[in-house]
């Protein structure tokens with residue numbers, strides 16, 4: 001247990017749509033808690049850029065790749081005994097991305113079924129403890145689109161606005177039905193990762209979600 005009342009072996013997962021600020025918050029929380037980070041690797045992903053140019057051709061390959069990467073990360077978190085802040089949950093791969101492409105017809109029904117059965121088989125292993133808390137970052141679409149632009153990944157900037165609109169909407173439906181672990185919702189206009197007092201306030205909220213009985 002640290003000064004914030006958060007167990008040293010906790011698993012904190014940060015969720016939310018592309019560009020909302022997950023990686024930035026993950027790094028800030030991990031630094032403050034002296035936790036390790038589990039980050040999404042974008043630069044060495046062999047499919048991501050191809051996927052943005054042709055969803056239909058590459059969506060299955062990309063989902064399998066992300067699933068394999070997240071499984072390796074889960075295994076590492078499990079073997080090291082927790083104490084991690086994780087950038088994006090595996091629940092979003094299936095519940096948002098794979099589902100969205102299946103619904104839009106950019107992933108075939110057969111591919112989606114194959115992906116889903118692999119996902120379920122992986123989740124049933126001991127390597128998949130539920131997070132102690134899932135921090136859900138939410139904000140307005142215009143703010144998020146500005147962040148995507150400012151970050152400057154060309155493949156995302158070139159992607160049609162309707163893709164991000166659809167994803168933003170899907171996330172808001174998804175989180176309202178999410179029950180796999182406790183959720184802490186944070187509005188991106190209501191914290192500042194560069195302000196230590198603001199990060200402290202988030203840590204107090206995390207502790208309160210993890211230890212509800214203590215009213216932390």
Ligand SMILES: Nc1ncnc2c1ncn2[C@@H]1O[C@H](COP(=O)(O)OP(=O)(O)O)[C@@H](O)[C@H]1O
Pocket residue numbers: 016017018019020021022023024025147148150151188191192193
């Ligand atoms: N709290 C914040 N205030 C202002 N800009 C932010 C904040 N958090 C993230 N950003 C910026 O928004 C962009 C996307 O953030 P990032 O953490 O990479 O998002 P994600 O991991 O959710 O895709 C980056 O340019 C980052 O510097």
Ligand SMILES: Nc1ncnc2c1ncn2[C@H]1C[C@H](O)[C@@H](COP(=O)(O)O)O1
Pocket residue numbers: 016017018019022023040042048062063066088092093094097098156
């Ligand atoms: N499961 C996924 N399917 C498709 N695209 C995905 C998936 N997970 C992440 N992505 C994309 C979205 C972004 O372009 C990058 C990184 O995500 P971010 O939310 O910026 O961390 O990968």
